[in-house]
Amino acid sequence: MSTEVAFEVKNVAKYYDKVKALDGVSLQAQKGKILGLLGPNGAGKTTLVKVLSTLLLPTKGTAMVMGHDVATEPDKVRQQIGLTGQYAAVDEYLTGLENLQMMGRLYRMSVKDARQRADELIKQFDLEEAAKRPVKTYSGGMKRRIDLAMSLIATPPVIFLDEPTTGLDPRSRLTMWDTVKKLAGGGTTILLTTQYMDEADNLADNIVVIDRGKTIAEGTPDSLKAKVGSDRLEIVIGKKSTVEEAKKIIGGRDVQVDKDKQTVSVASRGGVGKLKEVLSRLERANIEVDSISLHRPTLDDVFMSLTGHTATKDSSTEEAKKKKGKK
């Protein structure tokens, strides 16, 4: 029974007056797996999370969670899910502990269970010292942690996390990754949206890349990276006059040159071996090397190669965002 589907979206579209926030997205997650939803600002990630968590009705298509349709059986779906939205959804006047206990009761746990789970989560998320202070007084990272803890209180089988690490410092980010991995290890199915390739790479069993409401790629992290291209080796050449020669010496199909920056770059599929080889060849040819560095493909590279436009500077979605903000 390892291929049981935890949630499934079929051809879901959500249209607003002028914006197609989602325009026919389909995806599926097996029980106990982490599905990464990757996309730039305005791609439709939050909209999809809201559809799955019964907050928005899709204009078209269907979404099922644990066998229940979000449109017709929202109450059944709500029993099965935990949601951590993009923006902290914590009651600022209540203490961390009170927030957790309230959530437990609203999830219809017994008073005793709610108390016990709240205490557990406070410990797990390292908030003991702040547990009895109003959340108002928490730092951004602490708020994010209590926010996540709140969606875990009833240990629901499906959890939606909308950009859970945006705004966290590197350490908290790693702690969050750890938590997410542990959850999945315990059998929870997770949908995690992110703008970071490395996050999806690290956590997700499967990745769906969306842009402007449409799926543009999907697959395992490895298969996606293979599509985008591998890490690149960037060599800054000492003398401008030798750049062309360096290119010939390094060779290969996908070698690229930037004359202004005196840089030659090449796919580094061979890892360290490739690095050594390139350096020794250049040395033999007496070409001076200023510096050498390894670049991992960024989300921008992914988008560049998949869509032909970059992820972050997308004027049309930016404009749509502004309009939304004005309202």
Place this chain on the structure above:
Amino acid sequence: MADSEILTEHIDPEAHKNIFWVVNDCWEMTRRSIRHITRSFDQIISLILFPVMFMLLNRYVLGGAIHTGINYANYLFAGIFVQVLAFGANYTTINLAVDLKEGIIDRFKSLPMASSALLIGHITADLVRNLISAFIIIAMGFLVGFRPNASLTDWLLVAGLAVLFSLAISWMSAILGLFVKSLEAAQWIGFVIIFPLTFISSAFVLTSTMPAGLRAFAENQPVTQVINAMRSLLVGTPMGNSGRLAVIWCVGIIAVCAPLAVWVFQRRNR
């Protein structure tokens, strides 16, 4: 699968009847709103300041110029009381608008809780706030010369009517809170509605002194009926139909606004 057994062990809605959980949800939401009252400095200040200010200003600034046939403190009390109750309901509009603006509404809506619980929580908190205001108003009233001749039964009837009126106006305010687009709007819209409603009434002056159009409105709107009924119970002015009409108005408003508010809330932006 063994895993999913562990996962759902905490959630057991079947352990109680559905109605138990609806009451539980309302209680949790009410408790949350009440904690907001005690932990928010603004709310506490306005809770004390409004009744004191209204009572003193009307009694001493306007009181000398107004003739109502009876001791003005006795006339004024019911008016100020109802006005303060009405203004208190503005908190439902504001607090609801705050909730809707922040992410927490998404969280609540994604939970298996009864969807009306959030509204009921805010409205019950209004009732608690108004109860506190009521004690302050009564104390202030006695300070400025209010001398009721009401029996215990009369006081109980006044309390009942106050609760009914508070609920009616809070449900109305809840609908406003669901529609306003911003916090600023939430603040002024309540005033824009409640100021005229309480001023064009028998709260501060006899309606017979008003120009014909205003008078017609004043004498046929719910706030006047509630005030007249309370005044009659407290200081023995003529009751007429006002008691019956006040109850009919309040019950009518609740019967229309409560289901409407819940309906709007459930369908909002889905």
